[in-house]
Every structure is written in structure tokens, then in C-alpha cells.
Amino acid sequence: MSPVRVRFAPSPTGFFHIGSARTALFNWLYARHMGGVFILRIEDTDKERNSDAFLNLIYASLNWLGLNWDEGPKVGGNGGGDFGPYRQSERGAVYKKYVDQLLANGRAYEKDGAIWFKLLGDRYEVFDEHRKKTVTKVTLPPVVMADAIRGRVERLEDEDFVIVRSDGNPVFHLVNVVDDIAMQVTHIIRGEDHLSNTSKHVHLYDGFGVKPPAFAHIPLILKQNGPGKMSKRDQGALIEEYQRRGYLPEALVNFLCLLGWNPGDDREKMPIEEIIRLFDLPSVNQSNARFDDKKLAHMNLGYLLALTPDDFVGRARAYFSRVGVSGVAAALALAASADYFREVMLLCQPKIKGMDELPTYSGYFFNDDFEIDxxxxxxxxxxxxxxxxxxxxxxxxxxxxxxxxxxxxxxxxxxxxxxxxxxxxxxxxxxxxxxxxxxxxxxxxxxxxxxxxxxxxxxxxxxxx
RNA sequence: GCCCUCAUCGUCUAUCGGUUAGGACAGGAGAUUCUCAAUCUUCAAAGCGGGGUUCGAUUCCCCGUGGGGGCACCA
Structure with a gap:
């Protein structure tokens, strides 16, 4: 049996948020559980919206969360692999080859300067009320997908669709499928928001004469307040923010695991090794989960209290170092002797709820000119x-x-x-x-x-x- | 509008036809205590509605309703 190969494929067009992190996490967990390969692929085909800052944020966030990738861009100790390059912006030749194949076997054609994927069946015209225009539809049976989480899903895909834009740039559906074929991905674990795309993708696999990989669509994370899924604009959505506030990454990871998955019993706080051992696709929930920052904070507290003295002091110092430049209290704390710093921190560890309380909570230990409220x-x-x-x-x-x-x-x-x-x-x-x-x-x-x-x-x- | 999908306490969830429907977060009360936390005890809190199937449905099926997602030459 061929080894499991999964990929996380973010695009560097915005801040790295909770939803992306959990998708990455579930892929990583599955790879580790199966002894497979976790691939990081950067989907940077949207030239207008890409940015290096966002790209670096992806690397930094994955590293912080401990989600190391086996194949992908080489960053730190991560990356490498024989299926590169792992940035889509560098894979133009690959896409051209695959598009040519489609053109040659009659599964794609040119129209209006763009290249379209051709569905197999009889064509007919119909006026689409919603889009207010006449569209060409194709008579063909619906696509049947066997989703590892949702079971059987059936969806009719009955319109040809663009795979290469008139400006020559390939679109998401094409590059996504081509890369998954080229990189020999065996399981596609992604958000439920992609479920409706899957019928297109299955047709593409068919066009290439390749058996589709297994699909697993995980439920979405809903925003804490108000309707809809969590987006990068929502309160508490950014991974960066938790890092800045001194959350423990293992606490965030543990919390994220529990959003849509559980070990099958009452356990919640679990070491990552145990989660890896128990994680599996069929045990992932089917329903969306609402984000709950109170529960996250509680999880964080649990991990904080459990840190060994040495570990806590080390992390506290790292936290102070990060905020040191901007905070007087932090600067004074760092200037204190290591022994004194340690004593103060150990006094505070059982009392605080998060690292971010430390500067204020412990400030007067380091500053004789503290204010009296x-x-x-x-x-x-x-x-x-x-x-x-x-x-x-x-x-x-x-x-x-x-x-x-x-x-x-x-x-x-x-x-x-x-x-x-x-x-x-x-x-x-x-x-x-x-x-x-x-x-x-x-x-x-x-x-x-x-x-x-x-x-x-x-x-x-x-x-x- | 069309398509897909989901549905247990306020929230995250357990239950894989028979349970006093369990746990956790949040909330209430109490205990402890040098403050504040933490901790411990405890209380309150749920099967969306209607039809079936079955001796028996939270669990299986159908219809509603409600939530979520998608319907681009974005990803």
C-alpha cells in the first residue's frame, strides 16, 4: 500500500487564521497518525493579492504551532522533497503540460481567449435567473463522492468551466488538481467550504485519467458572535494574536483538536502524542463548531499551571523579551538577575491566567517606583x-x-x-x-x-x- | 433563486435502538483562603417540529424548519 500523503495548501493573501490552522492541524495529525507525509504547498497564483509578509506569516505560524512539514518550501528545518517546486507561482510549466494533455485528448477547448474544461454529454442552452444570462449546460450524471467524514455525497456539475484565464493564468481548480496528482497526494483534507468544488475536481481527475484521491471535508469554525463562519476579520481569529499574547501553542493546538474532533471519551487536555495516536478521519464531526475563547483560555490555563518551573521561567523570559522593547516593566524584568527573575516568576505562575498578565502582575517586583492605585x-x-x-x-x-x-x-x-x-x-x-x-x-x-x-x-x- | 451540507444543555461534545441522556467551558451556590485567582463540592441547563420504521427511538427513513457552505476568467 502506498504511503499516505496529505497537503496543506494555503494562499498568502491574508493573515493566517484559526480555520486555516485547524485545517493544517488535521492534515498534520492524519499524516503523523498514519506515518505519512505532510506537504506544504503555497497556492500563490493570485498575483494581485499575494504578499511575502503573508507568506512568512504562514511559515512562522505553522512553526509556532509545531506543525512541521516534510515536503514543501525549505524554511528552517522544514521542507524539501522530490515533488517541487512547492510554490505554484513556480510551477507554470507543469500546468502547461497538463493543460496540453487535456487539449490533446479533447477534454479542454479554447473560447473567448480562455481555456475551458469540457464535460462529456449533450449540450443545451438555458436562461439562468440568478446570474441573469443564458448559459450552456451539459446533460450528464451527477458526480458521486465518497467523503471520509460525510459519507456519500452526490452533486451535479453541469457546466463547462474555465481552467486557464484569458490572461494565461491557470485557475485554482486546475492547479489544485494538477498539483495533487503531480505530488501524489492520497488524501485531501480541507474545509467544508470546498465540498461544492469537489465535483469539478473529480471531473478534472477524470479528464486526466487519474483516480481521485480520498476526500475528507472537515466542518467549519463559526464565529463566536453573530452569523457565519470565522474569517480573518473576526475577533480572535488570528494565530498571530495568540502568539503575541503569549498563549501556549500546545494549548491552542489542543483546543483546536477538540473543535470538530474528540477522542471518543471525556478526555480533553491531552498530550499531542496521544492525540496523534487516536486521531482518525471517521471520528471527525460533521457539524460546524462555534469558536469559544473562554474555553481556549481555560485550556491555556491548564497548560500554564502544568509547566515545569524551568519551562515556565524560560517561556516567561521569552515573552518578556518579545514585549521588552515596548514595555518598561518588561525591560526592568529582563534587567533583573536570573535568580530573582526566576523567583518572581514562580511566585506568579500559579496565579496568572496568561503570559500577557505577567508584566503588569509582576511589575512592582522589578520597579521600585511602582504606582499605588x-x-x-x-x-x-x-x-x-x-x-x-x-x-x-x-x-x-x-x-x-x-x-x-x-x-x-x-x-x-x-x-x-x-x-x-x-x-x-x-x-x-x-x-x-x-x-x-x-x-x-x-x-x-x-x-x-x-x-x-x-x-x-x-x-x-x-x-x- | 439553485445546489451541497449539518442539527443533543448558552458553547464544545459523549451516546454507534433500550442510559436517571454523561463530561467540559461559561453561569449560580457553597467550601477553602492573607488579596485575587486556582482548587474542591454542588445547582441549573439539551435530544428543532411533524410524520413514519420498530416491542422500543436522541439514535434509522421522509418532509418541514433552522444553521452553514457554494453557485467567478478569487483561492
């Missing part, structure tokens, strides 16, 4: 006996044991006991004085990481304001 100040000072607590705590700091969170907690509790208070009486004002914020890591951890000197300075300064 006036609203928080008002709230904290308006409750209980905060100033007395502040003074008592300040006085106790020089002798407080800073050796561990527990020691700090015991120390403050002892103080509280001696004054007839509770730990909770000191916490709000201490947090305000030391961080300026209403929420954050445990006050004991915060004290320990900042160290006695910094805590003292901040506590003292608080009274002066």
Missing part, C-alpha cells in the same frame, strides 16, 4: 485600623524571620496574636504598601522574594505619602 488605597485605608497595623508591622520587620514563607507567616501571626488581631488585618495594607495593588501572590511569598530591605523601604515610604 488610588482606588485600592482608598478602599484599604477605609476598612479596619490599617494605619495602626501598618505601624505595628513596620516596627516588627527588623526582627521578622524572612527565611521562608512559613517563617514570615508565623512571624506575622505572632504579631497579630500579641495585638489581638488576625493575619488578615495586616495583609491588605502590607500588600498595598509593598505592591500598590489589590491582588497578587501571597503576601508571605511576596515578602520573601522581595527581601527584608526592599520590604522595609517600601513600607517606610508608604507612611511618608
Amino acid at each position: 488610588p482606588k485600592v488605597r482608598e478602599k484599604v485605608l477605609g476598612k479596619g485600623d490599617p494605619l495602626a497595623c501598618w505601624q505595628e508591622l513596620l516596627a516588627a520587620l527588623p526582627t521578622l524571620d524572612f527565611s521562608s514563607d512559613l517563617a514570615i507567616e508565623d512571624g506575622i501571626k505572632a504579631l497579630a496574636l500579641s495585638r489581638g488581631r488576625g493575619f488578615g488585618d495586616y495583609q491588605p495594607v502590607a500588600r498595598l504598601a509593598v505592591s500598590g495593588m489589590a491582588a497578587g501572590p501571597s503576601i508571605t511569598g511576596m515578602f520573601r522574594v522581595l527581601g527584608r530591605d526592599r520590604v522595609m523601604v517600601r513600607m517606610s515610604r508608604f507612611g511618608a505619602v
